Amino acid sequence: MPKRRNITDAEIELSLKLGARLRDLRCECGLTQEEVASRAGIATFTYQKYEKGESRPGTPMNPELYTLNALSDVFDVELSVLLDFR
Secondary structure, three states, rough: OOOOOOOOOOHHHHHHHHHHHHHHHHHHHHHHHHHHHHOOOOOHHHHHHHOOOOOOOOOOOOOHHHHHHHHHHOOOOOOOHHOOOH
């Protein structure tokens, strides 16, 4: 079994910022979590975890690049816009 590592504050902050960005974009587009998940080809539960900034216990949220690309397509924004957390 792999050893669990400590999650850094920076990783937690990044996960929470990405979750807030996803929620904001979803609301701007007038979509439900279920609609976003379906269009991105991921499970609704997985998308809900992304919006909450959560993942498996002991690990930071870590969506695959293809998932981030799929989400940027759903929101019709460039990946750089999706990842802009200012």
